[in-house]
Amino acid sequence: EAGVAQSPRYKIIEKRQSVAFWCNPISGHATLYWYQQILGQGPKLLIQFQNNGVVDDSQLPKDRFSAERLKGVDSTLKIQPAKLEDSAVYLCASSLGQGYNEKLFFGSGTQLSVL
Amino acid sequence: GQSLEQPSEVTAVEGAIVQINCTYQTSGFYGLSWYQQHDGGAPTFLSYNALDGLEETGRFSSFLSRSDSYGYLLLQELQMKDSASYFCAFRTTDSWGKLQFGAGTQVVVTP
Numbered sequence: 001e002a003g004v005a006q007s008p009r010y011k012i013i014e015k016r017q018s019v020a021f022w023c024n025p026i027s028g029h030a031t032l033y034w035y036q037q038i039l040g041q042g043p044k045l046l047i048q049f050q051n052n053g054v055v056d057d058s059q060l061p062k063d064r065f066s067a068e069r070l071k072g073v074d075s076t077l078k079i080q081p082a083k084l085e086d087s088a089v090y091l092c093a094s095s096l097g098q099g100y101n102e103k104l105f106f107g108s109g110t111q112l113s114v115l
Numbered sequence: 116g117q118s119l120e121q122p123s124e125v126t127a128v129e130g131a132i133v134q135i136n137c138t139y140q141t142s143g144f145y146g147l148s149w150y151q152q153h154d155g156g157a158p159t160f161l162s163y164n165a166l167d168g169l170e171e172t173g174r175f176s177s178f179l180s181r182s183d184s185y186g187y188l189l190l191q192e193l194q195m196k197d198s199a200s201y202f203c204a205f206r207t208t209d210s211w212g213k214l215q216f217g218a219g220t221q222v223v224v225t226p
Contacts, residue, residue: 004157033214042202042216043158056213091157102148102165102206104214106157 002026004107006092012113018080021110023092025073030097032069033104034077037089049075050097082114117141119203119217126223127193135188135220137203144205145212147179147186152219153199161188161201190222198224 005024013019025032030051035043046065048056052072060067064083069075079086089111093104119139127133137147146165150158162170164179164186176189190197200219206212 040218042204042218045213045215048213093158102146102163102214103160104150104158106159108157 004092004094004105006090006107006110008110009108010111010113012115013082014115015084016081018078019082019112020076020078021090021092021112023075023077023107025075025092025094026105028096029094029105030072031095032075033093033095034067034075035091035093035106037091037109039088043091046077079112082112084114087112087114117207117215119205119215121201121203121217121220123218124221124223126225128225129193129195131193133190133193133222135190135201135203135222137186137188137217139184139186139203139205139217141205141207143208145208146205147177148204148214149175149177149188150202150204150216151199152202158202193224195224195226198222 007022032049034046036046037043046060047067049069052069067077089109091106091109093106095104121137148163149161151161152158162172162177164170164177167179169178174191179186200221202216202219204214204216206214
């Protein structure tokens with residue numbers, strides 16, 4: 001079975017620029033997550049989708065971050081404008097959905113460096 | 116508040132046994148999960164305890180005690196490939212069940 005696909009793998013931008021990350025979850029997985037992982041810390045949930053609806057975005061900095069999940073499949077996370085503190089690995093994950101949300105399947109992530 | 120606490124680093128030799136403790140604080144949760152992450156890699160699911168007691172999966176076991184707000188991951192017959200970060204995580208009952216991770220424990224296995 002194909003895993004969670006993410007791109008790009010690495011991105012370097014200057015502060016105040018914009019950046020977008022793409023995620024394709026495992027086929028049939030209803031729940032999709034975006035996590036931010038700062039070096040030396042655990043992943044922090046930014047946003048969680050159930051099919052194409054948002055169910056939790058309480059920790060998403062909405063003044064600069066946005067995310068969408070097209071037709072309940074692929075998802076894009078955007079940062080505009082980026083700040084130095086946004087340097088982190090952005091992980092996309094998916095799970096089967098309600099009742100199966102303990103086992104998340106993660107992509108390899110996008111490592112973002114903001115200079 | 117809601118939090119998970121784990122030691123930052125544990126070092127052990129090949130063939131040894133390592134226990135990674137996780138203490139947590141929450142008003143309600145569904146169970147405790149464990150994930151492994153190698154440097155530069157994606158977190159991968161190891162185990163889940165919904166009920167108190169021990170769950171065994173090969174060389175790895177996980178334990179939960181809700182009365183003590185405590186769990187642990189036991190790594191037996193350590194191998195070099197077990198060098199990685201290990202995270203405990205839980206889904207709380209007061210949100211839509213988002214999975215919240217601890218800061219992680221780096222396990223260093225030496226020859």
